[in-house]
Amino acid sequence: MDLLEHQGKRLFALAGLPVPPSRLAQTPEEAAAATDELGAPVAVKAQAKTGGRGKAGGIRICRSAQEAAAAAAAILAMTIRGKPVESVLVEQAVQVGREMYLAVVSSRALRGPMLVFAREGGVDVEELATRDPSAIVRSPIDPLLGLCDYQVRDVVAAAALDPEDPGAAETRAQLGQAVRSLWRLYHDRDATLAEVNPLVLTADGRILCLDSKVTIDDNALSRHPDLPSQPPEDEREAKARAAGLAFVPLSGDIGVIGNGAGLVMSTIDRIAAAGGSAADFCDIGGGARAAAIVAALEAVLAGPPVAAVLVNVFGGITRGDEVARGLIEALTAAHVDVPVVVRLDGNAAEEGRAVLDQAALPGVTVAESAERAVELVVAAARQASPGGAPATGAEQAAPTVSRRGGED
Known part of the structure; x- marks a missing residue:
């Protein structure tokens, strides 16, 4: 679960990381009141x-409550990279x-x-x-030992703070403490990411976290009841999660279940x-x-119209006949009017194919291989999509609906 900046900063403060005073606002009026409370200028x-x-x-940097209200009105009307x-956050x-x-x-590479750390931060760290690349310190942390003192010293040394600065010793101590506190947050909160960009040294010698990016492992959310529950942004994802399934929306026209x-x-x-x-x-x-197959098909079909659906199941624990019965139940109840291509292999796959053959559902193709299933579903999607390109090659030879796609 990704946290918003203000949520991440709350965890920062609880872990002992220094953050500027701030207030959350949902209207221009609240932003103006927050500016009066914190004192201008604010971000x-x-x-x-x-x-x-x-x-x-x-x-935006604002130097009065009126500026903050105007900035909030403009920002609240924005959609940034598809996110409304x-x-x-009104911050000092x-x-x-x-x-x-x-x-x-x-x-993932280190599995831990x-x-x-980079001595330069801000928007251009990438x-x-x-x-x-040598300007960035990368230091693997042993999950059993945790963060070691030498790793903290490496970060402080890489920061290359001015030794002639009268406050350098205090700044080094603050930076070292920030490193330790960030590790504590990552560890104690079951995070997969805890990032500060930028981590700033202020003109008066303070170390402050001006931004936060925190991602919590979804599987550990039950251990952190104080974290705000955040419903999935996509209604289909919510339906799938309620059924114990994983759903990811994309931007094409072929639904995939596997x-x-x-x-x-x-x-x-x-x-x-x-x-x-x-x-x-x-x-x-x-x-x-x-029941899971029914929920999956409902989730796939609940969003923007799809041109075709591919169900690709290789049975190990999952039984092919269970998948087939779930498909029949879902397709019958939902009155699905798009082509559905099914590839079953592995545990009870033959039984599953027999169940589908016996049901003889219109619009359902059973493919004998993954390659054939993909050919059929792409051809079906092209045929169904308005202005879709005609199928070529092997796809032209494949009918949109057949009882056994691999045998045609």
């Missing part, structure tokens, strides 16, 4: 789960002397947490990683390679019963 910052807020005009802005402005970057991230993330992702890649595009996908996981 009015869009609260949206996306990057690039500053470049999009979603962060529903609130703003500070004189920035220097910007840095600090994060603890879950590294990694400490990341450019810094390309321009000067069991296991690897199979689903490879199916999407196959569809793209064949000239199609997935509209969404639902992962029913292992051991899914008929």
